[in-house]
Amino acid sequence: MKIFKEPKKLQKWCAAQKLAGKKIALVPTMGYLHEGHLSLIEKAKKKGADEIVVSVFVNPVQFGPGEDYEKYPRDEKADLAKCRAAGATAIFFPTPANMYLDCHSVYVCEEDLSKGLCGARRPGHFRGVCTVVAKLFNLTHPDFAVFGQKDYQQVQVIKRMVRDLNFDLDIVMAPIVREPSGLARSSRNTYLSAEEKEKALAISKNLLSLKASFSSGSRTTRRPSLATVAANIEKAGLRLDYLSCVDAKTLEPRKTVAKGCCVLVAAYDGKTRLIDNVLI
Ligand code: AMP
Numbered sequence: 599m600k601i602f603k604e605p606k607k608l609q610k611w612c613a614a615q616k617l618a619g620k621k622i623a624l625v626p627t628m629g630y631l632h633e634g635h636l637s638l639i640e641k642a643k644k645k646g647a648d649e650i651v652v653s654v655f656v657n658p659v660q661f662g663p664g665e666d667y668e669k670y671p672r673d674e675k676a677d678l679a680k681c682r683a684a685g686a687t688a689i690f691f692p693t694p695a696n697m698y699l700d701c702h703s704v705y706v707c708e709e710d711l712s713k714g715l716c717g718a719r720r721p722g723h724f725r726g727v728c729t730v731v732a733k734l735f736n737l738t739h740p741d742f743a744v745f746g747q748k749d750y751q752q753v754q755v756i757k758r759m760v761r762d763l764n765f766d767l768d769i770v771m772a773p774i775v776r777e778p779s780g781l782a783r784s785s786r787n788t789y790l791s792a793e794e795k796e797k798a799l800a801i802s803k804n805l806l807s808l809k810a811s812f813s814s815g816s817r818t819t820r821r822p823s824l825a826t827v828a829a830n831i832e833k834a835g836l837r838l839d840y841l842s843c844v845d846a847k848t849l850e851p852r853k854t855v856a857k858g859c860c861v862l863v864a865a866y867d868g869k870t871r872l873i874d875n876v877l878i
Pocket of ligand 1: 626627628629633634635637638744745746747748749772773774775776782783784785
């Protein structure tokens with residue numbers, strides 16, 4: 599597995615692979631890798647990538663003031679070993695200084711899909727995400743890039759950026775990988791105490807039972823309302839940041855949950871902000 603720290607070197611290597619006719623997949627991450635991330639590498643393999651480039655970069659530009667940029671968990675050595683074992687062929691560990699040169703002054707802003715949900719709660723977040731992802735696309739020129747449904751809004755925003763800025767690549771979305779308890783895997787789960795982890799289950803439990811109530815053959819199951827889902831999450835001791843039902847394509851709010859919607863939650867468990875969602 600190739601290891602790159604310098605953007606220029608990665609760019610040169612990727613260009614050479616392309617010239618040699620290789621199919622390149624990009625898997626952007628912030629590291630502290632878990633099975634959710636590894637499923638994206640697996641997806642890239644299944645889709646026939648010859649070269650799978652995993653980027654590991656805690657991108658300062660997508661964190662707001664008072665968020666967890668400084669304390670975000672990092673473990674380069676473990677990430678290397680996991681990528682190697684999972685079959686990545688290159689890993690990119692840039693530093694903030696070589697991603698953002700002095701006087702960096704160009705940013706990418708998506709102005710529609712990033713308005714609500716996490717975009718409303720974390721001003722500037724998607725500007726940071728779009729900027730770093732655009733840079734990674736320009737460095738690697740992948741045939742496709744794999745993102746997780748865990749960050750559903752992010753996938754939609756990136757797809758729009760690709761469409762509107764004419765990036766020549768496909769965006770592939772991989773399903774949410776959960777712990778056996780149902781909790782969506784996240785690097786931030788490491789912040790949770792045993793008690794907080796228990797409380798966090800209210801999120802996945804309520805979202806998954808809402809989704810199950812829409813599956814065929816469950817006509818006898820009572821369909822929980824969004825208000826009930828919200829109340830259950832708060833009753834468990836979490837603080838809701840938002841609970842929203844939106845059209846899965848446009849992210850426009852929908853009053854009633856129905857097929858073609860995505861129901862998304864962001865909630866604080868103590869100081870930790872957790873997100874999860876289900877597609878109906
Ligand atoms: P992060 O390192 O949290 O920025 O995530 C990097 C990529 O991994 C994003 O595309 C995430 O959506 C994806 N990801 C994170 N957690 C999961 C999960 N539990 N299941 C599937 N994909 C995930």
